[in-house]
Amino acid sequence: xxxxxxxxxxxxxxxxxxxxxxxxxxxxxxxxxxxxxxxxxxxxxxxxxxxxxxxxxxxxxxxxxxxxxxxxxxxxxxxxxxxxxxxxxxxxxxxxxxxxxxxxxxxxxxxxxxxxxxxxxxxxxxxxxxxxxxxxxxxxxxxxxxxxxxxxxxxxxxxxxxxxxxxxxxxxxxxxxxxxxxxxxxxxxxxxxxxxxxxxxxxxxxxxxxxxxxxxxxxxxxxxxxxxxxxxxxxxxxxxxxxxxxxxxxxxxxxxxxxxxxxxxxxxxxxxxxxxxxxxxxxxxxxxxxxxxxxxxxxxxxxxxxxxxxxxxxxxxxxxxxxxxxxxxxxxxxxxxxxxxxxxxxxxxxxxxxxxxxxxxxxxxxxxxxxxxxxxxxxxxxxxxxxxxxxxxxxxxxxxxxxxxxxxxxxxxxxxxxxxxxxxxxxxxxxxxxxxxxxxxxxxxxxxxxxxxxxxxxxxxxxxxxxxxxxxxxxxxxxxxxxxxxxxxxxxxxxxxxxxxxxxxxxxxxxxxxxxxxxxxxxxxxxxxxxxxxxxxxxxxxxxxxxxxxxxxxxxxxxxxxxxxxxxxxxxxxxxxxxxxxxxxxxxxxxxxxxxxxxxxxxxxxxxxxxxxxxxxxxxxxxxxxxxxxxxxxxxxxxxx
Numbered sequence: 001x002x003x004x005x006x007x008x009x010x011x012x013x014x015x016x017x018x019x020x021x022x023x024x025x026x027x028x029x030x031x032x033x034x035x036x037x038x039x040x041x042x043x044x045x046x047x048x049x050x051x052x053x054x055x056x057x058x059x060x061x062x063x064x065x066x067x068x069x070x071x072x073x074x075x076x077x078x079x080x081x082x083x084x085x086x087x088x089x090x091x092x093x094x095x096x097x098x099x100x101x102x103x104x105x106x107x108x109x110x111x112x113x114x115x116x117x118x119x120x121x122x123x124x125x126x127x128x129x130x131x132x133x134x135x136x137x138x139x140x141x142x143x144x145x146x147x148x149x150x151x152x153x154x155x156x157x158x159x160x161x162x163x164x165x166x167x168x169x170x171x172x173x174x175x176x177x178x179x180x181x182x183x184x185x186x187x188x189x190x191x192x193x194x195x196x197x198x199x200x201x202x203x204x205x206x207x208x209x210x211x212x213x214x215x216x217x218x219x220x221x222x223x224x225x226x227x228x229x230x231x232x233x234x235x236x237x238x239x240x241x242x243x244x245x246x247x248x249x250x251x252x253x254x255x256x257x258x259x260x261x262x263x264x265x266x267x268x269x270x271x272x273x274x275x276x277x278x279x280x281x282x283x284x285x286x287x288x289x290x291x292x293x294x295x296x297x298x299x300x301x302x303x304x305x306x307x308x309x310x311x312x313x314x315x316x317x318x319x320x321x322x323x324x325x326x327x328x329x330x331x332x333x334x335x336x337x338x339x340x341x342x343x344x345x346x347x348x349x350x351x352x353x354x355x356x357x358x359x360x361x362x363x364x365x366x367x368x369x370x371x372x373x374x375x376x377x378x379x380x381x382x383x384x385x386x387x388x389x390x391x392x393x394x395x396x397x398x399x400x401x402x403x404x405x406x407x408x409x410x411x412x413x414x415x416x417x418x419x420x421x422x423x424x425x426x427x428x429x430x431x432x433x434x435x436x437x438x439x440x441x442x443x444x445x446x447x448x449x450x451x452x453x454x455x456x457x458x459x460x461x462x463x464x465x466x467x468x469x470x471x472x473x474x475x476x477x478x479x480x481x482x483x484x485x486x487x488x489x490x491x492x493x494x495x496x497x498x499x500x501x502x503x504x505x506x507x508x509x510x511x512x513x514x515x516x517x518x519x520x521x522x523x524x525x526x527x528x529x530x531x532x533x534x535x536x537x538x539x540x541x542x543x544x545x546x547x548x549x550x551x552x553x554x555x556x557x558x559x560x561x562x563x564x565x566x567x568x569x570x571x572x573x574x575x576x577x578x579x580x581x582x583x584x585x586x587x588x589x590x591x592x593x594x595x596x597x598x599x600x601x602x603x604x605x606x607x608x609x610x611x612x613x614x615x616x617x618x619x620x621x622x623x624x625x626x627x628x629x630x631x632x633x634x635x636x637x638x639x640x641x
Contacts, residue, residue: 005148005149005290005291006148006149006152006153006288006289006290006313007148007152007288007289007290007291008152008155008156008159008288008289009286009288009289013289014286014289016289016292017286017289017290017292017310017313018286020292020294020295020296020309020310021281021286021310021311021314022281023295023296023297023310024296024306024308024309024310024311025274025277025278025281025311026296026297027296027297027299027300027306027308028274028277028308028311028326029274030297030300031300031305031334032201032272032273032274035201036305036333036334037200037201037333037334037335037336038198038200038329038331038333038334038335039200039201039202041094041198041329042094042095042197042198042199042427043092043093043094043095043196043198043329043335044092044093044095044099044103044195044196044197044198044356044360045089045090045091045092045093045195045196045337046089046090046103046107046193046194046195046196046352046356047087047088047089047090047192047193047194047196048087048088048089048090048107048110048111048127048193048345048352049080049085049086049087049190049191049192049193049194049345050085050086050087050088050111050114050125050126050127050191050345051084051085051125051126051127051128051131051134051191052064052067052084052085052086052118052123052124052125052126053084053123053124053125053126053131053133053476053480054122054123054124055119055122055123055124056122057133057473058124058133058473058476058477058480059133059135059138060082060084060131060133060134060135060138060143061084061121061122061123062082062083062084062142062143063083063084063118063121063123064079064080064082064083064084064085064086064145065079065083065145065146066121067086067114067117067118067121067123068086070117070120070121071113071114071117074110074113076088076089076090076091076110077110077113077114079145079147079150080145080188080191081144081145081150081153081185081187081188082138082139082143082144082145082185082188083143083144083145083146084131084138084143084188085145085188085191086114086125088110088111088114090103090106090107090110091106092196092198095197095198095360095427095429096427096428096429097428097429097430098429098430098433099429100353100356100357100360100424100429100430100433100437101430101433101436103353103356104349104350104353107349107352107353108349108484111125111127111349111484112484115484124480125480125483126346126476126479126480126483127191127345127346127347127348127349127352127479127483128191128224128225128344128345128346128347128451128476128479129190129191129192129223129224129225129236129237129238129344129345129346129451130189130190130191130225130227130228130237130238130241130344131189131191131476132227132455132459132472132475132476132479133469133472133473133476134189134228134229135229135509135511135512136179136181136229136511137509137511137594139181139183139185139186139188139189140183140185141154141183141185143185143188144185149288152288153287153288153317154183154184154185156287156288156317157184157246157287158183158184160285160287167180167181167182167183167184167186167244167245167246167247168180168181168244169181169186169228169240169241169244169245170244171228171231171233171234171237171240171241172233173226173231173232173233173234173235173237173391174232174233174456174460175231175232175233176231176233177228177229177231177233179229181245184245184246185245186241186244186245187242187245187246189228189238189241189245190225190238190241190242191344191345191346192238192341192342192343192344192345193343193344193345193346193352193355193356194339194340194341194343195339195340195343195355195356195359195360196325196337196338196339196340197337197338197340197360197363198335198336198337199336199337199338200336201272201273201336203367204269204272204273204324204336204338205269205270205271205272205273205275206367206371206372206373207338207363207367208269208273208276208322208324208338209268209269209372209373209374210362210363210366210367210370210373211322211338211340211363212264212265212268212322212379212382213366213373213377213382214359214362214363214366214416215264215321215322215340215342215382215385215386215389216382216385216386216388216389216396216398216408217385217389217398217408217411217412217416218340218342218343218355218358218359218362219236219239219342219343219386219389219390219393220235220389220392220393220394220396220398220408220412221355221358221394221408221409221412221441221444221445221450222342222343222344222351222355222358222450222451223235223236223344223389223390223393223394223450223451223452224236224344224345224346224347224450224451224452224455224489225237225238225344225451225452226393226452226455226456227455227456227459227472227475228241230468230469230472232456232459232460234390234391234392234393235389235390235391235392235393235394235395235452235453235456236342236344236389236390236393236452237390238344238390239321239342239386239387239390240390242262242319243260243262243263246260246261246262246319247260247261247262261284261287261317261318261319262319262321263319263320263321264320264321264383264386264387265320265322265383266279267379268374268379273324273336276320276324277311277315277324280314280315280318280320281314284314284317284318286314287314287317288313288314288316288317289313290309290310290313292309292310294306294307294309296308296310305328305332305333305334307328308326311326312326319341320341321340321341321342321386322338322339322340322341322342323338323339323341324336324337324338324339325337325338325339338363340359343355343356343359344451346451346479346483347451347454347479347482347483347489347492348482348483348484348485348487348488348489349483349484350440350485350486350487350488351440351451351488351489353437354436354437354438354440354441354488355441356437357420357424357429357433357434357437357438357441358416358417358420358437358438358441360420360423360424361419361420361421361422361423361424361429361434361438362416362419362420362423363423364423364424364426364427365419365420365421365422365423365424365426366419366423367423368422368423368426369419369422376401376402377399377400377401377402381399381400381403384399385398385399389408393408393450393452393453394408394409394444394445394448394449394450394452394453395408396408398411400415408445409445409446409448412441412442412445413442413445413446417438417441417442417445420438420441421434421438424438440488440490443488443490443491444488444489444490447490447491449489449490450489450490451489454489454490454492454494455475457494458471458474458475458478458494458495459471459472459475461494462474462475462495462497465497466497467513467628467631468512469508469512469513470497471497474495474496474497474499475495477495477499478492478495478499508596508597509593509594509595509596509597510591510592510593510594510595510596510597510600510612510614510622510624511593511594511614511621511622513597513624513628514593514614514621514622514623514624514628515622515623515624515625515628516621516622518543518620518622518623519533519537519539519542520542520543520544520545520620521533521542521543521544521545521555521580522544522545522546522547522580523544523546523552523553523579523580523581523584524579524580524581525579525580526578526579526580527560527563527577527578527579527580527582527583530542530555530560530580531560531564534555534557534560539557540556540557540610540611540625540627541554541555541556541557541610541611541623541625542554542555542556543555543613543620543623544580544581544584545620548619549619549620550618550619550620551588551590551613551615551618551620552584552586553580553581553584553585553586553587553588554584554585554588554611554613555580555583555584555585556585556610556611559583559584559585560583562574562583563577563583588613589603589607589609589612590612590613590614590615591603591612591613591614591615591624592614592615592616593614593616593621593622597624597629600612600624601629604626604629610625610626611623611624611625611626612624612625
């Protein structure tokens with residue numbers, strides 16, 4: 001869940017905290033050297049993140065605190081950084097027998113309670129890597145969960161940012177997204193299902209290397225996050241979005257290569273978990289501090305197990321996709337875990353547990369089969385596979401052992417599922433459960449269909465029939481309807497626009513509704529060019545902008561028609577017109593992107609306008625026309641039949 005009592009350190013408090021951090025490292029080394037860690041029991045666990053949406057609009061709704069109030073008797077329910085996110089924590093299970101089925105049962109139980117609590121606040125729960133209906137303005141600091149640790153994290157990251165542009169997101173897939181944002185709350189786009197595997201000190205390094213090696217195929221088969229703000233990007237856009245949302249680095253002339261705080265890592269481990277902790281302390285300045293009362297070295301000297309609070313806080317601000325974790329078991333013994341952070345939330349509970357079973361089984365099966373994974377593939381290939389899997393998901397071509405080139409689906413079906421099956425059997429997992437969960441993975445691979453492909457195919461189908469907002473709402477509705485069923489995502493039919501019976505566009509903002517693929521002209525362009533452009537693109541309105549993207553005027557078909565009907569009259573002023581600036585409307589009425597479309601409609605109707613250019617910070621960002629309203633109103637009328 002993370003440490004609650006953290007702060008943005010001052011110079012003096014950072015020095016004090018760093019001293020505790022170094023003491024924690026020494027204490028941990030001592031405990032490792034003297035075999036203090038639990039080794040006789042291996043447990044698994046998971047953390048479930050989710051989104052809250054309004055039950056009518058299916059847009060993010062900032063009600064996590066209100067929902068948690070209804071769940072105050074349950075310690076497993078907690079907040080996430082955004083007010084439209086929640087998290088629940090599954091109980092650790094001994095990794096044997098019915099552990100996986102118990103995880104699924106508890107996962108359903110918790111989600112059922114959260115869903116019931118959310119309904120009392122007119123909200124619904126969505127399991128997804130990135131919520132399709134999420135909008136950029138949902139990521140304003142107004143939606144930051146009102147807890148000190150989240151504000152401290154945001155302030156600390158902003159303080160370290162050296163970019164004048166704020167935080168930038170640049171991703172390209174079928175579409176391209178290139179935006180800047182004024183806060184690192186873009187991190188809140190991401191929701192995941194984080195799986196934990198307890199390991200021993202002796203097996204940590206080889207198992208961590210295996211986790212790194214298999215990250216790519218795990219990510220490829222489980223990808224579920226291709227849509228961001230209505231753009232079709234990477235199959236698992238969470239990977240790039242999370243890194244870029246917290247990236248405080250700037251471009252430089254020289255060739256330094258600073259690592260981002262969100263990363264895959266820089267090399268294989270050699271011997272110990274200490275290599276990761278020491279590297280992260282060496283590479284990354286203390287971001288958050290905390291009031292630490294315990295001297296961990298003195299605690300160890302008393303033969304007591306320390307909490308290592310300073311190390312826990314620092315580790316919580318370095319986001320490795322396979323993260324090392326230190327904890328203390330209920331029996332009082334310290335333990336080590338590897339946390340898999342690449343698996344997205346959803347689309348169904350069954351899919352999530354199947355992803356977990358596949359990862360856990362492959363981890364153990366690989367360890368049983370290969371003494372040292374480093375002898376079979378390079379770290380460069382493992383990292384390259386990871387990036388490609390995030391981009392292309394189930395379509396990825398991987399570089400596997402001994403430089404073998406193989407598709408992710410073939411690798412999973414032919415090699416990894418048998419290894420995972422052997423790994424789960426070696427832990428005594430019930431055979432029926434092995435078949436249940438690995439059967440989902442095999443079905444996905446053979447159907448070549450995971451959550452990402454379902455989302456992409458659904459969106460591409462719907463964009464031909466409805467507006468972007470309607471399409472994203474249809475998809476979200478279908479996800480909510482299916483997420484608690486026994487139907488894994490590879491068996492889902494594509495959603496139909498007929499399913500959207502209660503669509504409510506009135507609360508939409510202009511920025512969700514406007515046309516952003518703009519054709520524009522400049523003041524010195526020839527009128528003949530304008531006429532051809534409007535004819536070719538079937539445009540009724542054409543914004544005029546300068547070289548910096550600032551709106552300077554507007555050309556309408558009415559203005560152009562008047563020019564062509566009068567230009568041959570010797571006494572007409574249009575006779576001397578040649579360029580855009582001669583006939584454009586020099587001071588057109590504009591609107592802000594945050595305006596609701598209801599307000600925009602009132603402006604257009606009141607002033608008898610056919611279009612409104614959309615301006616933000618003096619820059620032309622879109623246009624909205626009467627045809628946009630006609631399309632939506634037409635479909636609303638059709639649904640009344």
